[in-house]
Amino acid sequence: MNSQSFTATYLIETPLDPGRVAEVMAGEQSCGTFTRVQGETDELRARARARIESIEELDSTPIPSLPNAWLARQPGGMPAAYRRARVRIAFPVANVGANLPTLAATVGGNLYDLGEVTGLRLESMELPANYRAQFDMPRAGIAGTRALTGVANGPLVGTIIKPNVGLSPEQTAHLVAQLCAAGVDFIKDDEVCANPAHAPLAQRVAAVMAVVRAHRERTGRQVMVAFNISDETDAMRRHADLIEREEGTCVMASLNHCGYSAIQTLRRSTPLALHGHRNGYGALSRHAMLGVGFQAYQTLWRLAGVDHMHVHGLQGKFSQDDREVVDSARDCLASLTLGIDDPVMPAFSSGQWAGTVPATWSAVRSDDLLFMSGGGILAHPDGPAAGVLSIRQAWQAMREGQHLEDYARHAPELRRAIEFFGNRA
Structure with missing residues (x-):
């Protein structure tokens, strides 16, 4: 062009x-x-x-x-x-x-x-x-995120802190310790929990990172936690500095509500991975004859230097149809221009569990994604570790070209997930 x-x-x-x-x-x-x-x-x-x-x-x-x-x-x-x-x-x-x-x-x-x-x-x-080339590039992107988490192959399996709000710093840290032990690669705050009175961010970061470091010392695995630092610009910079001092690897910001300039400033102020949350995007996109499509939307935000972009999830709880979700993920995985390698990692979420893995794999045919499951992990009848394992088993089944039900005959965690969540899908 x-x-x-x-x-x-x-x-x-x-x-x-x-x-x-x-x-x-x-x-x-x-x-x-x-x-x-x-x-x-x-x-x-x-x-x-x-x-x-x-x-x-x-x-x-x-x-x-x-x-x-x-x-x-x-x-x-x-x-x-x-x-x-x-x-x-x-x-x-x-x-x-x-x-x-x-x-x-x-x-x-x-x-x-x-x-x-x-x-x-x-x-x-x-x-x-x-x-x-005149704009910011992703600081971590796909390869950097894999390096920071130590996940060389397969999708990054993640989850979201639930309840969304109300947990104290100590309660949050206790949940994070359980999730680390369960084998997740990635944990993120909810978009509505940033710096609440019941769990000030500084206290929450210190408590959570203490258990993340302890887990790393025991296992050698560094779980990535995306702390929600959405705030005014100078506060976000201070929050990111705190997380870096505590040996964190990722920050999260609500893109639409922080704005382009704030996200650019944040990108230039921290080496941490920047998890871009698109909450509010429906107000910009849900009407077919108004607003902005995801290809244009993600182009603008990638120029601000984000490393991850939310795309919602297949067969999920939100209004987007699966075709839109798939196209959004492919947009993230494609370079913006020829000659510049700048893909970002798509983050799937909303109603995801082992049973939505086949549709995701069939549509995207890539492991370069964050597969985030809240209830699909935390509500598994045999506990969070079984929830994580059921998702990994579902991905392995897809890579081997097997039907989920066939693979589940020899994978009890997956079988239990299908029995429990299948009636709720």
């Missing part, structure tokens, strides 16, 4: 000519507005205006996806038909530079408020390699 521009692809809905609307979009997000203004010379427009790369007209609908007061004010009122199209726009790199908040504002920003559209969704982005 052109090294002087990056592209964004949109799905739009409009009662107007999609070509005309595309021109409005390009002008609005580069050098134009609804009319040419003083100083907007032909030379400036040639240099700075966004360019329409392609327009693919799709279907139409008699009902608008979103309300639109601007259209209602036009002569004749609301139209009878609304056309949908996929629009690809190229933006000059020089307009933005290595400025992530401005990049996000350029590909999104006021586009969502345009009166000409009754639906607009940013689907994907493509960046030239020289532009991608």
